[in-house]
Amino acid sequence: MFQSLISANSPFDKYLIPRLEDALGKFSKGHSAEVIQPVRTTVHLKKHHGFLGVMPSYMENDGILCAKLLCFYKREDGSTLPGSQATVVLLDPEYGNVKAVVDGQVITVMRTAAASAISAKLLMPPNAEVLAILGSGRQALGHYNVFTEIFSFKEVRVWSRTRDGAERFCRSVDGPVTICGSAEEAVKGADAIVTVTRSVEPVLFGHWVKPGAHVAAVGACRPDWRELDDLLMKDAVVYVDSREAAAAESGDIILSGTKVFAELGEVLNGTKPAHKEKTTVFKSLGLGIEDAVSAQLVFDKWKSSHQTTLDS
Ligand SMILES: NC(=O)C1=CN([C@@H]2O[C@H](COP(=O)(O)OP(=O)(O)OC[C@H]3O[C@@H](n4cnc5c(N)ncnc54)[C@H](O)[C@@H]3O)[C@@H](O)[C@H]2O)C=CC1
Numbered sequence: 594m595f596q597s598l599i600s601a602n603s604p605f606d607k608y609l610i611p612r613l614e615d616a617l618g619k620f621s622k623g624h625s626a627e628v629i630q631p632v633r634t635t636v637h638l639k640k641h642h643g644f645l646g647v648m649p650s651y652m653e654n655d656g657i658l659c660a661k662l663l664c665f666y667k668r669e670d671g672s673t674l675p676g677s678q679a680t681v682v683l684l685d686p687e688y689g690n691v692k693a694v695v696d697g698q699v700i701t702v703m704r705t706a707a708a709s710a711i712s713a714k715l716l717m718p719p720n721a722e723v724l725a726i727l728g729s730g731r732q733a734l735g736h737y738n739v740f741t742e743i744f745s746f747k748e749v750r751v752w753s754r755t756r757d758g759a760e761r762f763c764r765s766v767d768g769p770v771t772i773c774g775s776a777e778e779a780v781k782g783a784d785a786i787v788t789v790t791r792s793v794e795p796v797l798f799g800h801w802v803k804p805g806a807h808v809a810a811v812g813a814c815r816p817d818w819r820e821l822d823d824l825l826m827k828d829a830v831v832y833v834d835s836r837e838a839a840a841a842e843s844g845d846i847i848l849s850g851t852k853v854f855a856e857l858g859e860v861l862n863g864t865k866p867a868h869k870e871k872t873t874v875f876k877s878l879g880l881g882i883e884d885a886v887s888a889q890l891v892f893d894k895w896k897s898s899h900q901t902t903l904d905s
């Protein structure tokens with residue numbers, strides 16, 4: 594449903610991105626009537642090398658109460674088991690009843706990719722020509738879709754650990770992609786770089802990155818996992834979705850000792866500048882409010898398309 598909603602007529606830009614921008618701005622204002630969203634509670638599923646993340650959020654003024662249940666795993670090479678699964682539950686804040694249970698897979702892909710696109714809108718250098726994507730899974734595809742929908746790149750490159758993965762990715766997208774034999778080759782001269790791997794060690798190194806490029810770093814969402822090296826973290830101006838989450842969950846930030854410059858919401862609110870002229874990193878961890886406004890969007894669309902049936 595969400596997929597069809599957003600695959601018709603440029604809906605990232607039209608529907609999802611404005612709702613996410615609004616939510617991120619409200620989140621960074623820190624008023625409890627706008628947003629209450631603690632850092633997710635994480636339970637270690639040691640036996641299965643995974644984590645359960647519980648992600649509640651409440652937007653009182655918008656009447657949105659939501660929780661996402663997310664399981665994500667550190668899978669061994671070659672595992673055919675899913676890397677993550679999620680369910681989003683929308684509740685009525687007045688009565689506490691469930692309004693909708695929405696599969697979280699598509700929502701997670703699309704809201705994460707849309708958040709990265711917001712970071713690129715704010716921080717990517719003007720006239721960006723080359724996009725490099727490191728990783729070739731679900732997030733890689735989501736990011737390809739939104740980045741090519743709202744920006745005009747001359748070239749999109751992909752690097753994946755396996756040639757098979759990169760070729761599968763190319764077959765699933767609607768447009769030309771250059772397959773690169775190494776991450777270094779993919780990112781050389783790129784203006785925008787998206788890291789969407791399940792690596793727990795750096796896959797992107799500062800000395801490869803063109804000065805002024807924008808990096809959206811999406812993987813490595815545990816305090817001891819990395820996707821970016823120390824040099825890149827220290828050279829870049831670092832933006833995050835949530836300072837609190839970054840301090841608790843991001844290995845790239847915690848282990849490099851880097852200072853966070855701003856939340857995306859602060860830039861959207863005009864309280865912090867967007868340093869487009871510098872090398873920038875957006876470290877994404879994923880917020881419950883992103884799921885909440887996305888699920889509410891699905892619910893609103895579902896309700897309006899079923900209104901006559903519901904009324905009769
Ligand atoms: N920040 C956020 O809000 C979110 C972050 N994520 C994270 O984004 C990353 C990608 O997620 P999906 O695309 O759903 O996963 P996926 O399993 O569909 O794809 C993972 C990709 O990473 C590659 N990969 C795995 N191990 C690697 C390694 N050691 N080095 C280099 N590449 C490696 C795989 O070959 C594959 O291309 C994960 O780390 C996931 O936890 C996912 C959802 C939301």
Ligand SMILES: O=C(O)C1=NCCCC1
Binds near residue numbers: 665677701878879880
């Ligand atoms: O949905 C999210 O938020 C996720 N964050 C980190 C890891 C996987 C999913």
